[in-house]
Amino acid sequence: MLQVDVIHRCWMARICALKIDDKEYKTPAILVPDDIYEHIGHDGADEVFIPYSNINIHEGLMIKIPLSVEDLVIADHGIGENKDVFIVQRTYPEVLHEIGGIKGESPKVYVLMHALELINHPRRLVNTLTALRDNIPYQSLIYAPCTGIPGIITLLAYFGVDLYGIIPTIFDDRLTEYPYFINSFEQALSLLQQEVRTVRNAIEKGMLREIVEMRAPMHRSTIAALRIADREMYQTIEKYCSMEGRVFANTGESLNRPDIVRYRERVKNRYNGPRIARILLLLPCSAKKPYSASLTHKKIISVLQGTGIRAIVHEVIITSPLGVVPREVEIYYPAAHYDTPVTGVWDKNEVDIVADMIESVLEGMKYDYVFIHLPQSHGFIADMVDGIWTCKIDGEWRNPASKEALENLGSEIKRIVEEYDVDSNLCQKRLEEDMLIRAKFQFGSDCGDVLMQSALVHGKYPDLKIVCERGKIGKLSQKHGGIILDYEGARRVSRTKKYCVIVGDFTLRGDIFAPGVLWADDDIRRGDEVVVLRTNIKDGAKDKDMEGDMGDEPIAVGRALMFGEEMIKSSRGMAVKVRKRFHGVF
Template sequence: MTDYFEVHERDAAARLGELRLAESVTTPALVDDVDADTPGAAHPLLRDGGSLWGQDQPEPEGDDSAVTVLPYRGLPAGTPDEVADAFAGDYPDVDFPSAAVVSPKNAGQHPADVTVLSGAPGYVGHAQAFVDAVTSVRDVTPTDTALYLPGVATPRNVATLVYAGVDLVDPDRAVIRGTEGRYLTTDEAYFLEDLEELPCACPACQVPREEFDREDCVEHNVNALAAELRRVRRRIRDGRLRDYIEGQARQDNWLTATVRLLDQQYGYVEERTPLIRRAQLSAATEDAIRRVEIQRFAERVTERYVPRFDDRPLVLIPCSARKPYSDSQSHKQYHDAVHWRAHMVSMTSPIGVVPQELELTYPAQHYDSVVTGEWSANEIEFVSTVLERYLADADYPEIIAHVPGGGYRDICERVEASLGLDVTYTVTDHPTTADSLANLAAELEGWDTYRKSTREANTIRAVADYQFGAGAGDELFDDIATQGRYPQLRADSADGEQLAALAQQYGVLSLTLAGARRWVESDVPSKTVEIEPFVPHGSVLAPGITDASDDIRVGDDVVIRGDAAFGVGRAQMSGPEMRDSSRGIAVQMRHVEEQ
């Protein structure tokens, strides 16, 4: 059964959810046995269902006041599969909140509201084993099942546990460390006797240092763990857990390794990462280059985007601190010099390259990076690779690099040599000096200015390629007229019917019903949600979905189809999650019509 857990918000593999018991609990949460006498803020939500039953053992009883851990047989780590299978019990189908204890090898065979990963303490300190265990379990268990790792959480590691996909933890490890005289914080585990003063202001620490004993240390450790979970929940709500993780994981080498290994599990994290976010992306470390949002943008720009101004020169320019770039003083100067006679593409770390038509599209106008004036070797390598992939299939008649020396120039020269290009450099000292801008303008002498309507129509098409797939721009918007002023654009068909509007906040298209019909009637694969025969109003819930495209991500525009209705809306779950879930809002509707 998976009736008592519902996911409300998603931040990559981390989730903000709800255990819908008699008294609901927001996850990720700190939970403990109902009979435990744990100090601090742990929720007493777990009930022991008894030992593994046989013919003479009754099935466990339960109710909605707690999650009953179904009987299981604990076996030593490394027990052969055939032995474990021989001693395994059969989980019953119960009608109360339940938890099934599984290993990575048999996860998914016993649907329950909570999946308990057996042997979890053995994964602490072993990054590869931990990542393999969590990702394999999450991949095969229902989406609306909470993942519980017992006996592992500390204030220092719990944020990374949640980032990997863990929903529930307990205070056991924090309690044990306290009884051993270890004072836990988010960055260290101190020996109590080494502390001259207490670096915490929780209730347990409101006593003189000489009176603070191990019992107080236990209470502090649990308080610190609960406080860190509150911080993590806030970060998930803000869509900024990864920003926090990049700093927090550096407190322990195995946590740093865990984050980097999760970055290598691109499919696992990408499926769970929203296409757009309200929050700004903070690129404070080089780990940001490996973030799904960065890699996905680079992949779509180099594999989906089509340069529609490649009959004009390409002008490579540096990024700006102000977003979108065109609002910055430096880019206004570049625009004045170019005067729509060339195609401008910005170079930036950690994004890579940003064609002018995609400057609004997440994360191009939603990031902030550390500016030192110096490029690292990793930054040069990444941006060079993206620029090389971008230029490999492009056919610009001329390439102009209006960039300063240092990293920008190194990247351009590196790609120039790799592809055998002939690049003209126009900057004498700084890109915005009068001489440099004059050089840029002079290099474009003789080229005609392209029309504003052309630029705006190509912006719509470029965003469509990025958002819906290669070829979508020309297939869906080949005969459009644009209305409004950039960036507040709408695309209309030749007969004046509105097809889409450019959402300025995220730089993606919001389709109308007419645009959605074009999409499903075109050769471009549509992201479709099939529903039961009803007419949705406001939203579509997961139980009403019969099928959904695999490539749907949170934030995608999707087409809703059923025997009774046709509509378009924005996905609140990924496609696999829509098919897999029995609870929750799957699509927020924008337009719908009865069939």
């Protein structure tokens, strides 16, 4: 009996609790012959090696490296009757037809026989692994024989591989290009053990992408695979990206991380600047996030408040790798969760991204004045926006946080104060428009409009509450990185069918587990705020097309622990961490 429970997720990688009869293991792990396993010994909960016999796969299959499909004769390995194991003999696109032809219960382990050969063919590797991971059950494992190579394991884990096999000889001529000097089999096993533990630790901390970016450049095939995945497989990989965690954008590859690209796409598609704004102010980023909590931005905000017209100022932060961050969405992932080395030098790719994002954010906006409160290193902005540079005084550049630059910013804005009549009503209107901007950014344009219809906003940023005549809609939460919903907000969101999860007709007493999910919105990502509704039909079954069968009243709100499609397809695991249940449901 083989049972798989996913306990940690990071990109397409997982840490799984693997139960085989009365034995328990964790993945990612290395499969080894039984005699080697006995020689290695057992080191308890942190075990990284699993003997072949426990997976019920013949040892001969595990150590053979087939050069072609013709070299693999499955019958010779005596596993034809093992329904838990499926031998994947094809690569993309034929692999889709191959796994689509499986009849009956889904296998627990998919063995990718050409894994080692695929490493030297980056595009085929990426296409095959992403297609396999995305089209087999989430409780099934992917095993890549003969790929137990330091540096390779990290990349394969990123694409969803769970199990790796040791290489039959450390002197295989196909491995000579990999920069590892291995003098003995014991040393090879030790390196593999360290690598698997590094991967597990990175998955637990949500930092696998950072490790991949560090390791991938060590070989041309692995860095090519990462770049191909970023540029060509965004639609597949993006849904596995969380909406929470930390981002350490330390390499050039970070510019194309799917979660970073998703942010930029969301700004382009969901963000509309405040129509009240008459003045554009471009600002530098800060090490502390959100920016408004940093000393530099506190000083800038103080200057703006001193002018009395901050309500009509559109504050936009220039940064890499995000491009731009409008003040209204600074607490959202990854704007409030990234760190990047600052050198004062911007390369062409970074400049191009900033130019593209500025064009998108400023589209349709009409400003009377533009102020650029940026240091000399941001001089390239002059090619994108015409404005008054407030950090350049009498021909000399000053630090944006310096007293001179701040005084100059204040005096420049005060020169035009008399042109505008900014009263308390306008300030309140800007407060509510900013919240509408956030609602659209988080839930989409249509849903945001419904959520904020006739809504009032109270409080002082970032502690803002949203209410209406019927009751509480929700509040802005810096901790959760966005709007969290109360009953009236959940009811409004449910009318749009966005970010909703339908569960079966049962009494809700705790969190939501995948077997109870009948339908979930495709836009849901891990970390998103979601609304839980009960189905209208009795004995409902899981169905991607049953959104019309959701109930009228929300029964709970919470945080998604799986993306929408995964909730529907998974047979085990927690899907939604419930934050609040509503009256009359228990």
